[in-house]
Amino acid sequence: MPSPATLRFENVCRRFGRLSVLEGVSGEVAAGGALLVTGPNGSGKSTLLRCLAGLLVPEAGTIEHDEGDGSLDIAERRRRVGFVSPDLAFYGELTVEENLAFFARLRRAELACGLAILDRLGLPADRRAANLSSGMRQRLRWAWALMHRPRLLLLDEPFQNLDAAGERVTRELLREHLATGLAVVANPSPLEIDRVAGRLELGR
Amino acid sequence: MLPDASSWAAEATAVFAKEWRCELRTRYALSTLALFAFTTLVVVSVSLGPLGVTKSQGSAVLPVLFWIILLFSVAAGLPRSFVQEEESQTATALRLAATPSALFCGKLAYGLTVIFALEALITPIYLAMMSLAVRSPGLLVATLAAGGYGLAAGSTLVAAIIAQARSKGTLFAVMAFPVLLPLLLLSIELTRNAMGGEPAGVALSQLLLYDASVTIAGLMLFPTVWNP
Helix, strand or coil: CCCCCEEEEEEEEEEECCEEEEEEEEEEEECCCEEEEECCCCCCHHHHHHHHHCCCCCCEEEEEEECCCCECCHHHHHHHCEEECCCCCCCCCCEHHHHHHHHHHHHCCCHHHHHHHHHHHCCCCCCEHHHCCHHHHHHHHHHHHHCCCCCEEEEECCCCCCCHHHHHHHHHHHHHHCCCCEEEEECCCCCCCCCEEEEEECCC | CCCCHHHHHHHHHHHHHHHHHHHHHHCHHHHHHHHHHHHHHHHHHHHHCCCCCCHHHHHHHHHHHHHHHHHHHHHHHCCHHHHHHHHCCCHHHHHHHCCHHHHHHHHHHHHHHHHHHHHHHHHHHHHHHCCCCCCCHHHHHHHHHHHHHHHHHHHHHHHHHHCCCCCHHHHHHHHHHHHHHHHHHHHHHHHHHHHHCCCCCCHHHHHHHHHHHHHHHHHHHHHHHHCC
């Protein structure tokens, strides 16, 4: 049984030039729960998730992600998180399976795990990523994010462009992930998700 | 936590294989490089061919033109390697998954194989079209190998630096100039020596030292350039 994972961030601030996007944002979530982040457009939800993923460095504040072996540094946090975001794209020249195989080698993950998720999501493995519809691309993002069995899942608009079947499967995947892992979910649409442990509203 | 050597090598190999797989399906860099190299080669050969320059002028001018052709061919195609990752938004997934040093080495290995292929293609054509004799073929091969490596390492590093900037083309030219100038001067001198049958002198050692310096600088700078 893996040690319980936790995520705690305090007074996170991030600016882009003169524009202050995050000012003193704090929150925490432990294994088995999801932190729901909501707010209007431009309130900093995606920026917060990128900071938590290690893709942006906050100008102030602390982010502590512990998976039982001490707080991870930013490089290790980047490698371990599962991340679903509209900004995430894959190699259009490669097929879905080739994309997953490439990232599985980088992350030392099992391709079989990614293919099993693909199968559940009903995504054809032999189709080129450039030929995927927007809903199919979103399914590929989910398979990519879960393939290395992350403890922390960061989801930015996770159900965007999915049809009813796709949304049902991804909600199932999230529920299964939350049995042992934790998640920060920004702007799910519709807003209801299971196992919400806390809410954070930005831009108020 | 640092990855062990075998997984690091597997990552670098995966990046190298991915680069070639994508390239072979689009042929963007290959066709750009080959087209540019062939066009400039023909222009130079027709304008300055064996009858256009005297023997003494040829030994002074032709090695310079050869390396200029190589430099501009590389500049036309290779920087796309990183720019494409940013423009197509694949950089985010790569940042989350790859060890920066392995990514740098995988991209460098890809650039190196492209440049070696280019050199293998244009060197014999250039020598034949200009009726150039090479008295020290071994030195020419060593110069092409060391110079090609330096071109690959320098252009990979500069491409990584400029990938997130807005004016990428201008910035590549500005940044590549100081990085690649010593390499070009040394490579030209060594090519002249190879054609004239003169010894390599200290230039070859300096070129190898340059290659090592750019590689170390790349490995040290790249994680900072690539990640926030």
